[in-house]
Structures are given as structure tokens and as C-alpha cells.
Amino acid sequence: MVARYFLLLFVLSVYVSGADSSRIIGGRNASSMRYMVSVQNNGGHVCGGFLITNNFVVTAAHCYDDHPTHVVLGNHNLKNGQMVAIKKKFVHNSYESPETGDDIMLLKLATTNGLHDVIQLPHAEIDLTANEVCQVAGWGKTMSGGKYVGELRVVDVSVINPQVCKNQWPQLPSSVICAGGYGTNKGFCQGDSGGPLVCKGFAVGIVSFNHNRNCNYPDKPNVYTDISKYLQWIDMILQNHQGLTVKPHMFCCLHY
Known part of the structure; x- marks a missing residue:
């Protein structure tokens, strides 16, 4: 009984701290993204x-x-x-x-x-590799059904192989990049739409959509418009x- 009580306290503390700090899902305060x-x-x-x-x-x-x-x-x-x-x-x-x-x-x-x-756009198509680490930032919701925040948040997300993404999104548009959300606890949420996916110092993608407006990761890959196209x-x-x-x-x- 005592063990269950402390387990409940632990779960509640994780839930509350997650709601307070995740902002963009799994993120941290941004410090140098003045664009x-x-x-x-x-x-x-x-x-x-x-x-x-x-x-x-x-x-x-x-x-x-x-x-x-x-x-x-x-x-x-x-x-x-x-x-x-x-x-x-x-x-x-x-x-x-x-x-x-x-x-x-x-x-x-x-x-x-x-x-x-x-921020610079790519001069041509950038060769992104699977698992390459990029960043996405925004003032979006902290979780599904949450509220927007007043302080910019940023999170590292890994690029997902296009074929892996296609397997998860059979009707995937052709001019997109997938990064974050799938098999992780990091990604974007509603209100982050329109923000950049930043790789190698360039804005290579635009936050477009996730799965059924669901930010409770892991889930399907996050999808970005491929700016190079x-x-x-x-x-x-x-x-x-x-x-x-x-x-x-x-x-x-x-x-x-």
C-alpha cells in the first residue's frame, strides 16, 4: 500500500513537471533564434x-x-x-x-x-541523412489539448528515413521531410505550425502536420514542408x- 502511494506521487510529479516544461514537446528554452x-x-x-x-x-x-x-x-x-x-x-x-x-x-x-x-534558406536541396539531428522551435501547446506558451522553446529532433516515413504515412506528399515524433518523446505540437526545421544552420523545413493533432508521443513521424522544393x-x-x-x-x- 505504501509502495503504491509513493508510485502515485511519482507519476503525478512526472505528469506535472512534464506539463510545465515540455512546451514544444520534450524541449528547452531557446536562446539564439532571433529569426x-x-x-x-x-x-x-x-x-x-x-x-x-x-x-x-x-x-x-x-x-x-x-x-x-x-x-x-x-x-x-x-x-x-x-x-x-x-x-x-x-x-x-x-x-x-x-x-x-x-x-x-x-x-x-x-x-x-x-x-x-x-535565417538562410538552402541554396539547393540539402542531403539529409537518417538520424541526423536538427532543431524545431515554437510557442505551441505543451501537450494535446494544452495551452500555447509565451516563451520560445526548442527541441532536437532526428531526421527519419523517407521510406520509413512513407510506411507510416501511405499518402505522404512528395515534397516533405520527416523528423521527430516517431518512436521518441520529442517533436512539435499545435501552435508550432509554420516554424522552421533547422539543419546545418539552414531552415530546411516548415512545420506542417502530425497525426490527428496528437502530441502524445511516440506516434507517427512529424511532417515538414521541404523548403528546397x-x-x-x-x-x-x-x-x-x-x-x-x-x-x-x-x-x-x-x-x-
């Missing part, structure tokens, strides 16, 4: 995102459904960040749902001061809407 952006509507945080220029943010296309109006950037704590209005949204025109792919959106900000960090589309938007000098591509996928 991270909280995408928000009038109700507050809805998605993550990341700066690729001083006035363009990359996030997930499915975040469009939350009607974002502004972003908060410049600080890991959302209470102390700079609020900037969204001037224009660019959703990939082939996007239908996260499960069918093309889950990518660019946000043009209304103002810019050039004082915030940006959309570099031409991104270049086209930047060229047409920011005046950057980039190599033109015969690629047109804009949706307003």
Missing part, C-alpha cells in the same frame, strides 16, 4: 514563422485559415516582442490541405527596420514584391 516570428490574429498567437529577409516571413499555408493580421518578432518572450502588421499574404496556389502538400505561405510585413535576424517560388515572390536581385525562374504559383 523566429509569432504569427498572430486578433486573439493572439496562432502559428510560428521565420524571417528570411527584413520584411518577409515564411510560415505554413494552413495558417492562412486562422486569419493572421500581424506578427510579433525580435524577442523569445511574446510579451516583449515588436508587433508588425502583415501587408500581404502569398499562399502556394496548389495548396489544398497539409496532408496533400504545398503547405507554404509567405507574409510580407508592412514595415521593416532591418534590425532583426534572418520551393526556392524558385520564393525567389519569384521576392523579385516581384521586394525588388531583390535574384535569378528569375519560369515558375508562377501566387495566390492572393
Whole structure:
């Protein structure tokens, strides 16, 4: 009886400490990801995102459904960040749902001061290997049915072999990367959508979807949009809407 009592106390303490500290599932406080952006509507945080220029943010296309109006950037704590209005949204025109792919959106900000960090995109397809360790960060829920958090969290996740991921997701889109969630207690949760998968210092993926919005890992692999498949589309938007000098591509996928 005494043993059962102490076992119950142990289980409760693990549950409570996990709920308080996991934030992004299995994560820790972030300290050097100043390119991270909280995408928000009038109700507050809805998605993550990341700066690729001083006035363009990359996030997930499915975040469009939350009607974002502004972003908060410049600080890991959302209470102390700079609020900037969204001037224009660019959703990939082939996007239908996260499960069918093309889950990518660019946000043009209304103002810019050039004082915030940006993260580089891969110049071409990066050769990721199974079990390679990358990072994902966000202000998402602590667990299924939990609440969003105000302090940015980051967690290490391992890249999953594409065939292993395909076995778990028979209808897996082609332009994706799988990392974390499967056979581990680490990964992303709702509210982390749109944040970057960072490998070798580059933003190589965008948080897209997990299994039935379930964050109680282990579970099926977490799925990210593969940014390297959309570099031409991104270049086209930047060229047409920011005046950057980039190599033109015969690629047109804009949706307003």
C-alpha cells in the first residue's frame, strides 16, 4: 500500500513537471533564434514563422485559415516582442490541405527596420541523412489539448528515413521531410505550425502536420514542408514584391 502511494506521487510529479516544461514537446528554452516570428490574429498567437529577409516571413499555408493580421518578432518572450502588421499574404496556389502538400505561405510585413535576424534558406536541396539531428522551435501547446506558451522553446529532433516515413504515412506528399515524433518523446505540437526545421544552420523545413493533432508521443513521424522544393517560388515572390536581385525562374504559383 505504501509502495503504491509513493508510485502515485511519482507519476503525478512526472505528469506535472512534464506539463510545465515540455512546451514544444520534450524541449528547452531557446536562446539564439532571433529569426523566429509569432504569427498572430486578433486573439493572439496562432502559428510560428521565420524571417528570411527584413520584411518577409515564411510560415505554413494552413495558417492562412486562422486569419493572421500581424506578427510579433525580435524577442523569445511574446510579451516583449515588436508587433508588425502583415501587408500581404502569398499562399502556394496548389495548396489544398497539409496532408496533400504545398503547405507554404509567405507574409510580407508592412514595415521593416532591418534590425532583426534572418535565417538562410538552402541554396539547393540539402542531403539529409537518417538520424541526423536538427532543431524545431515554437510557442505551441505543451501537450494535446494544452495551452500555447509565451516563451520560445526548442527541441532536437532526428531526421527519419523517407521510406520509413512513407510506411507510416501511405499518402505522404512528395515534397516533405520527416523528423521527430516517431518512436521518441520529442517533436512539435499545435501552435508550432509554420516554424522552421533547422539543419546545418539552414531552415530546411516548415512545420506542417502530425497525426490527428496528437502530441502524445511516440506516434507517427512529424511532417515538414521541404523548403528546397520551393526556392524558385520564393525567389519569384521576392523579385516581384521586394525588388531583390535574384535569378528569375519560369515558375508562377501566387495566390492572393
